[in-house]
Amino acid sequence: MLFFMNTTTGSAAGLAKISYTVSFPEAQAHYADVEMNITGLAQPSLEVKMPVWAPGSYLVREFAKNIESLSANTKGRDITALKINKNTWKINTAGLTSVTIKYKVYAFELSVRTSFIDVSHAFLSSTGIFLFPKGMLAQPSTITIKPYKDWNKVSTSLEMVNGDVFTRTAPNYDILYDSPLEIGTQDVFDFDVDGTHYEVAMYGGGNYDKERLKVDMAKIIREEAAVYGENPNKHYTFIVHNKQRNGGGLEHLSSTVLGASRDQYGTERGYHGFLGLVAHEHFHLWNVKRLRPIALGPFDYDNENYTTNLWIAEGFTAYYQNMILRYAGLSTPEGYLGDMASDINTVENQPGTKVQPLSESSFDAWIKSYRPNENSYNTGISYYDKGAVIGMLLDLEIINNSNGKYSLNDVMKYMYNTYYKTKKRGYTDAEFKAGFEKFAGKNLDDFYAKYINGLAAIKYDKYLGYAGYKLTDGLAASNDPTLGVFFNQRNIITTVLRGGAGWVDGLNVNDQITNIDDTPVTDLNAVIKGKKVGDKIVVTVSRDGQSFKIPVTLKRNDNVNYKITEMPNATPQQLAVRKKWLRL
Known part of the structure; x- marks a missing residue:
């Protein structure tokens, strides 16, 4: 009986065809109308579900709260769609081969992870727009956009159907949910980097220089691909939301969404900050979207997906966002060391660093990192900030112990090739630790016990000393x-x-x-x-x-204000480590 049920369900799912039509008759009121059509059904009932979270943003956001007026019909006849839990509707499909489901979505939160609609544009963060049929996550789907008034562009990583910019296809729901759509009259420019086509969609205006961005973004992309030895994308889309005050980003498999302040491009600090954001989110196309903790895919869209490794997925990406700018010649050695000192100060001045281990910070992202309160500063630490610091320590450890033969880059490339490309799965905590040890040439049990799973004070001067540097506290003599x-x-x-x-x-x-x-x-x-x-x-x-x-x-006031300074009389070994680390 179980075999019969499984093969019947599988056959039904295999025959089903799914399509969506999204229109905006009330864009001024921030609504999208969605029509979902499923044909080829052969099952007594159908459950459709809305994801509760967006991969890359580790918080249950309950996207179903924005759905209104859901109804179902077949050939003009209404069918009961019974809501059976917070994000699931059950439809009686006995004897039916097709069903049409209609619903409205309210979208008025312009962020990198949530949808927004008004008369100027629509940003569709897919996990909050498209229902999926239970048991059919592997099914392809087609999305047809009916634009509002003068909207004439769609920017997304989803492929066009028959060259129609307003008709897109997704091979499965993991791809659909990893492919946001920007629809409107956005300013679009493009460029190519070693065989990969890049599109940049700018919404909201701004004082950006397209030609300068093309050159500098290409430098970043090329250096990041060099870390892993390849760029797995044929095309990639940057969606940038420029507002009066904005920031943040969210990675996707073949695209990213960035938040920027529209006037920040006019200052070197603002421009450098934007390039850092580009470097961070684009680096994710390898680290987390492909080289990923084993818990992060295939995704459970109904529940939290727990991992202790966000310090690698996010923290190392934060480390590399500065390092890549250094590799690309977009940051000086002094500027890079200043960025790392800033990360150290952030970690050491937060009381929570003495309370919450780094691995726990990753695991509890769902209830702590994305839900801060007035006491969070005292009880937790960011896996971004401390993860970046740990990335620096391990990079220096590997360079020093291998006499400059290896660096953290070699670990990232090895793990990418071994787990994403060869084993085609995510890694465990123990497997990544083994990867570090392979290139460091030493056991890292003590390092993990102290700095990943424990609360030991970090011995910065030990690791910086490998490169002939030390920390100097500008507030050491203060008595404020x-x-x-x-x-x-x-x-x-x-x-x-x-x-x-x-x-x-x-x-x-x-x-x-x-x-x-x-x-x-x-x-x-x-x-x-x-x-x-x-x-x-x-x-x-x-x-x-x-x-x-x-x-x-x-x-x-016991705050610190560290700077990374040169040690006097650095040895040839220290200078060799420094040269390798900073690309001197």
């Missing part, structure tokens, strides 16, 4: 007092730092500081700066409409 809180322009406390003066003496988040020693406060920073460590002050706060006087003893 601090309340141990973060606050906004209205002197309202936003974070109370673990172990600080405010933490010990009872200041709370949302307290508004009104007086210090009975003197009204306008510039709180200036008041505290005028005090000394150990001074006892009385802080008057407004808390829930009531006034409280709280005695506080000021403590020393």
